[in-house]
Amino acid sequence: MAQQTLLSPAELAYLHSSLSLSPPIRPDGRTSKQFRPLTAETGILPGTNGSARVCLSDGTEAIVGVKAEIEKTVDPLGGEHYQEYVKSASGVGGGDAEADRSAARGEWLEMTVEIPGLRDDDAGTVFLAELLREALLADGEFAKKLWINRRFHWRLYLDILLISPPLSYPLPLLSLTTHLALLATRLPRLKSEGDEDPMFDDDWEAAPFLYPREGATTGPRPSITLLVVAVGDSILFDPSKEELAVADSALAVSLCEVRTQREQGGMEVDSGRELRLVSMRTIDPPSRLTPPGVPSTANLAASGTSDTTQQKQQQRAEEHPQEGVWKAPLGGTRFAVLDSIMQAVLEKGGVADEVLDGLEGVDLA
Amino acid sequence: MADRRRVNGPGGSSLPPVYDDGELDAVSRRQRAPDAIRPLYLKTGVTPSASGSAYLEIEPREGEYGSGMKLACTVHGPRSLPRSAPFSPYMVLSTHVKFAPFATKQRRGYLRDSSEKDLSTHLETALRGALIADRWPKSGVDVVVTIIEGESTRQDAVERRVEEWDVMNVLGGCITVASAAIADAGIDCVDTVSGGVAALVAGKDGDETSIVLDPVALEHDSILAACCVAYLPNRDEITNLWFKGRLPSAASYNHQSLVSRAVQASKGTHGLISASLSEVIGNSQN
Numbered sequence: 001m002a003q004q005t006l007l008s009p010a011e012l013a014y015l016h017s018s019l020s021l022s023p024p025i026r027p028d029g030r031t032s033k034q035f036r037p038l039t040a041e042t043g044i045l046p047g048t049n050g051s052a053r054v055c056l057s058d059g060t061e062a063i064v065g066v067k068a069e070i071e072k073t074v075d076p077l078g079g080e081h082y083q084e085y086v087k088s089a090s091g092v093g094g095g096d097a098e099a100d101r102s103a104a105r106g107e108w109l110e111m112t113v114e115i116p117g118l119r120d121d122d123a124g125t126v127f128l129a130e131l132l133r134e135a136l137l138a139d140g141e142f143a144k145k146l147w148i149n150r151r152f153h154w155r156l157y158l159d160i161l162l163i164s165p166p167l168s169y170p171l172p173l174l175s176l177t178t179h180l181a182l183l184a185t186r187l188p189r190l191k192s193e194g195d196e197d198p199m200f201d202d203d204w205e206a207a208p209f210l211y212p213r214e215g216a217t218t219g220p221r222p223s224i225t226l227l228v229v230a231v232g233d234s235i236l237f238d239p240s241k242e243e244l245a246v247a248d249s250a251l252a253v254s255l256c257e258v259r260t261q262r263e264q265g266g267m268e269v270d271s272g273r274e275l276r277l278v279s280m281r282t283i284d285p286p287s288r289l290t291p292p293g294v295p296s297t298a299n300l301a302a303s304g305t306s307d308t309t310q311q312k313q314q315q316r317a318e319e320h321p322q323e324g325v326w327k328a329p330l331g332g333t334r335f336a337v338l339d340s341i342m343q344a345v346l347e348k349g350g351v352a353d354e355v356l357d358g359l360e361g362v363d364l365a
Numbered sequence: 366m367a368d369r370r371r372v373n374g375p376g377g378s379s380l381p382p383v384y385d386d387g388e389l390d391a392v393s394r395r396q397r398a399p400d401a402i403r404p405l406y407l408k409t410g411v412t413p414s415a416s417g418s419a420y421l422e423i424e425p426r427e428g429e430y431g432s433g434m435k436l437a438c439t440v441h442g443p444r445s446l447p448r449s450a451p452f453s454p455y456m457v458l459s460t461h462v463k464f465a466p467f468a469t470k471q472r473r474g475y476l477r478d479s480s481e482k483d484l485s486t487h488l489e490t491a492l493r494g495a496l497i498a499d500r501w502p503k504s505g506v507d508v509v510v511t512i513i514e515g516e517s518t519r520q521d522a523v524e525r526r527v528e529e530w531d532v533m534n535v536l537g538g539c540i541t542v543a544s545a546a547i548a549d550a551g552i553d554c555v556d557t558v559s560g561g562v563a564a565l566v567a568g569k570d571g572d573e574t575s576i577v578l579d580p581v582a583l584e585h586d587s588i589l590a591a592c593c594v595a596y597l598p599n600r601d602e603i604t605n606l607w608f609k610g611r612l613p614s615a616a617s618y619n620h621q622s623l624v625s626r627a628v629q630a631s632k633g634t635h636g637l638i639s640a641s642l643s644e645v646i647g648n649s650q651n
């Protein structure tokens with residue numbers, strides 16, 4: 001996925017040992033929980049329902065455009081009477097919008113990811129698109145927003161474009177851009193009622209946002225996905241390409257912010273934030289494909305002879321990794337490591353809060 | 366203008382009737398204990414032309430005919446990479462997961478769709494951690510998993526939209542069958558990796574939640590979250606973790622218990638793999 005790093009085994013071993021220190025020393029001088037600075041703007045594409053652009057400090061840049069279309073709801077059985085069938089089966093009376101909305105389907109969201117230099121049917125690209133899609137739909141509320149009435153729904157096309165070449169694994173960048181684009185998305189205001197053919201207000205200013213703005217807003221917000229790697233005992237957020245090349249394990253964690261109303265002393269209402277874990281996937285770290293180092297004791301070019309004792313030494317070197325000699329990680333990740341990653345992500349006032357605070361500062365056009 | 370070159374179907378479509386037989390609900394409840402996995406049948410060496418192969422069948426649910434999951438896996442290689450391929454100090458692993466066109470209620474095309482590609486990436490991550498890839502430089506291995514029969518062949522699955530949860534079970538099966546086929550091919554691994562699934566389900570009254578192993582989505586009212594792991598029992602390590610869903614907000618510790626239950630499930634499957642492999646060894650010695 002990420003481009004092959006051209007680092008020698010000695011460089012990899014050096015990076016790995018400095019990253020496993022406590023506190024870790026990262027090549028760009030960040031702390032373990034610090035993100036790279038980014039610039040973001042929304043509403044850059046006038047032809048879309050919502051759009052955003054995010055540019056990371058390492059020069060990678062992504063654009064997301066959201067477009068919506070009206071579509072007739074076809075039920076899985078193909079008949080016109082499906083809704084009535086469902087109703088009679090579940091015993092729900094007419095006019096219950098909440099029950100109808102549960103008929104919303106995740107398929108109404110279509111997502112494509114385009115990364116320069118990679119085919120769009122490349123397994124890695126598909127994996128990224130599925131990861132982001134799953135994180136958005138996992139809260140179960142997103143699809144319900146696309147429901148218009150029992151006969152029609154919105155079909156939302158979310159197209160993610162990475163403009164720059166993929167310098168590091170672009171997952172956090174794409175996820176943050178998607179988050180902003182969805183916050184900036186607005187759909188035309190519905191004028192018709194009930195199950196009529198939908199009619200919309202043609203005043204764009206009156207169009208409501210997909211995720212309501214200011215004031216008393218409750219409910220889930222679009223999810224964000226963070227990439228976390230473990231190197232030795234240290235846990236690093238937002239890894240760069242070089243850090244990913246020595247990672248023992250990588251985990252993509254998707255979080256969803258749920259706003260809750262909390263009464264505070266009389267009439268004052270404070271909206272608190274609650275983070276919810278919606279999806280998690282391990283990502284194959286590119287470190288497994290890095291070339292191994294050869295210790296000088298086992299190096300024939302250095303010692304000149306090859307007898308049986310040396311072969312034994314070579315075997316021993318294969319079994320027991322030496323300090324300072326790079327060897328690609330083997331096997332999986334211990335549960336304790338995964339658990340500490342989850343703890344670090346979900347921590348109150350931790351990285352996720354910091355990122356969300358930063359994104360809130362973006363002016364939504 | 367009408368298309369005169371093709372024979373088109375009539376304009377209005379008709380449908381085969383769907384009958385609502387109300388008795389189904391009683392049968393389709395989960396009969397097993399929450400920590401029991403379904404019986405499995407695993408056999409290695411089913412495809413003579415491949416260097417390793419395995420067949421896995423999961424028992425159908427009670428009171429139902431032939432609706433369990435059936436998977437076949439073939440492993441080709443290790444064989445030398447084509448001349449045009451760049452040098453690799455490791456074995457190059459490529460995985461393909463494909464549903465047979467008739468495996469699910471909705472017909473699958475011959476081209477792999479995005480969910481199948483997604484499954485192959487998961488499987489690749491799960492297997493790559495287990496393989497000792499540096500013993501096979503400059504060579505490639507192809508792992509091909511075919512889902513001959515999926516779980517949601519029935520109408521209910523389409524109606525109740527539980528296909529998304531069945532994918533987890535499919536991945537668990539894929540990992541198990543691929544691991545057995547790799548062992549059959551004699552490719553060096555640190556351990557046999559096995560797949561396990563656990564889910565958090567809402568109880569009957571919709572309030573009480575509980576964690577079940579090896580969930581069948583049709584047997585439960587609603588699944589809140591599910592987790593699939595690929596686990597190396599002897600090293601106590603996880604090579605692939607896939608979690609999705611929404612957890613009730615009160616219990617934040619739930620994701621940990623869900624992962625550890627999934628690990629429990631994969632320990633159960635691991636017993637099956639080793640039993641099946643040792644049976645093969647026993648047969649060849651006689």
